[in-house]
Amino acid sequence: MKIYGLKNCDTCRKALKSLDGAVLIDIRETPLEDALLDRALEQFAEKLVNTRSTTWRGLDDAERARPPRDLLRDHPALMKRPLIETADGELLLGWTRTQQQALGI
Template identity: 55%
Template structure:
């Protein structure tokens, strides 16, 4: 299982603590693999872009017009977090539904 997020994100820390066996990948340092990003965009669409983030607020209006793929490739910290890949299914966020699906 892989957990993609930011080491400074409180929600990611909670998920990491609840899933100690998961490999944690900091998207600020390592980014998101292109193949995984494409699969996540197919599954979650525009929901993958966190429009409430500091990174989003700092983007110009022109930059915000990019496709989600372009935005997340150029600014991986725009991704809603955490993105969890258990090898079969992708999960986005750390809500009760995700926790229940992962048996936490």
């Protein structure tokens, strides 16, 4: 299982601690592969962009109007975290009760 997020994100660290054998991939150091980003955008659309983040608040209106894919490429910290890819390729976004239950936690 892979957790895509930031190594200094508390939510990502909680998910990593709860999921035995999971690996955290820091998206600032290792950007999402195009195919994975496309799958995530197809499944979650605009929900993949965290509009409550400090990074988002620092963007001007023109920057915010850009397509989500371009925003996430230029500002990886804008991605809602964590993005979890299970062993069978299923994608889950966030670390809520719903995602935890889907993972059997």
